Amino acid sequence: METQHGRMRRRDFLKACVAAAGFSAVQPSSRAAASAEGARQAAGTADQIGEDAMDKTVLSFFCDDTSAHRGPPDTFGRFLDFVKSEGIAGESSVIIGLGSSLLSEPDSDAERIYIEHLHRAFECGIDAHMEVMTHGGKFDFKERRFRRGAIHEGLWMHEPDVPVEEYEAYFDAIIAEGEKIGVRFTGLTWPGGGGPETARRYAELRKLGITNLSPNCWQALLNLAKRGRFRGPTVPCFVRARNEVGLMAADGAYGVYDIPVIGQDWLGRWDNSPNRVNPDYYITADGQGGHIAEWVRAGRPYCFFHAHWQGLNPANGVGWEAFTLVVQRIKEHLGDRVVWMRPSQFTDYWHGRQRGGRNA
Ligand SMILES: [Zn+2]
Numbered sequence: 393m394e395t396q397h398g399r400m401r402r403r404d405f406l407k408a409c410v411a412a413a414g415f416s417a418v419q420p421s422s423r424a425a426a427s428a429e430g431a432r433q434a435a436g437t438a439d440q441i442g443e444d445a446m447d448k449t450v451l452s453f454f455c456d457d458t459s460a461h462r463g464p465p466d467t468f469g470r471f472l473d474f475v476k477s478e479g480i481a482g483e484s485s486v487i488i489g490l491g492s493s494l495l496s497e498p499d500s501d502a503e504r505i506y507i508e509h510l511h512r513a514f515e516c517g518i519d520a521h522m523e524v525m526t527h528g529g530k531f532d533f534k535e536r537r538f539r540r541g542a543i544h545e546g547l548w549m550h551e552p553d554v555p556v557e558e559y560e561a562y563f564d565a566i567i568a569e570g571e572k573i574g575v576r577f578t579g580l581t582w583p584g585g586g587g588p589e590t591a592r593r594y595a596e597l598r599k600l601g602i603t604n605l606s607p608n609c610w611q612a613l614l615n616l617a618k619r620g621r622f623r624g625p626t627v628p629c630f631v632r633a634r635n636e637v638g639l640m641a642a643d644g645a646y647g648v649y650d651i652p653v654i655g656q657d658w659l660g661r662w663d664n665s666p667n668r669v670n671p672d673y674y675i676t677a678d679g680q681g682g683h684i685a686e687w688v689r690a691g692r693p694y695c696f697f698h699a700h701w702q703g704l705n706p707a708n709g710v711g712w713e714a715f716t717l718v719v720q721r722i723k724e725h726l727g728d729r730v731v732w733m734r735p736s737q738f739t740d741y742w743h744g745r746q747r748g749g750r751n752a
Pocket residue numbers: 456457523527582583584
């Protein structure tokens with residue numbers, strides 16, 4: 393995907409971030425309390441980074457398909473404990489309507505305990521993305537039910553004729569479901585899959601030149617950010633971006649971003665396959681090779697990787713050990729060259745830099 397941004401040196405990027413955090417902390421908009429909160433977080437991180445950390449690469453990750461039903465009820469809690477104790481940061485999907493039941497109407501201990509852990513996720517360093525409501529067919533909010541044969545949410549977000557208002561109402565309803573269980577969403581992840589019918593329509597759209605979410609969909613996300621419906625003023629998304637961060641919609645202090653990840657998931661993937669586990673893909677034992685090591689040594693300002701809960705989870709995920717190994721290797725070999733951030737922390741920074749640049 394083409395993006396509006398050229399490549400930027402880490403030093404320039406982080407300098408701009410620190411400046412922008414100060415800038416956004418005094419911005420007059422009091423319309424959304426979320427903005428002020430986002431600005432405070434950005435300012436806080438800027439203080440922590442400080443002048444001596446200007447040469448660092450921002451490091452983060454997305455974890456898709458997270459659910460309450462992989463391993464014992466404390467599984468997500470164990471993941472959070474690890475993230476917190478290592479001082480790393482990333483994102484984990486919260487899919488309210490995964491598997492034909494509603495997390496907002498919890499009916500098992502597994503769900504109730506998962507929700508309790510979700511309440512401390514943000515403080516532990518983990519953002520919450522909606523991987524939309526069901527990760528499957530569009531949910532019927534009016535009748536509060538799953539509809540057989542409903543269009544796949546991932547495809548629906550690509551359809552060019554859906555108006556902004558329809559997207560906005562749907563995402564708003566998901567945010568409201570999150571509020572019922574005390575979850576505040578920071579961003580959105582596009583759910584893949586959907587079966588042969590969906591694949592056929594994707595192919596049709598590709599022929600029409602449509603390979604990304606509809607502009608109306610991005611606009612709806614921006615409108616929700618402006619209404620303070622996301623946790624912060626900027627909304628990180630994990631959709632289609634390659635190599636460079638893409639600004640998909642913006643208005644003043646608010647921005648919606650598509651974030652690229654390095655390569656593929658070699659931490660067990662969605663099929664929790666032992667053939668898909670390779671810590672060296674990220675960083676080799678000597679710290680010299682692997683995608684993360686290469687990106688950091690190339691002086692890239694940011695580096696995101698992604699995983700799936702099926703393979704990553706600490707109970708039965710075949711990639712969990714590799715994940716912890718990657719984190720240890722990063723600490724050992726790149727510790728003074730990286731700074732971990734939640735994706736929404738990163739987009740607050742990135743957006744601040746743009747505004748700083750535009751106003752300079
Ligand atoms: Zn997924």
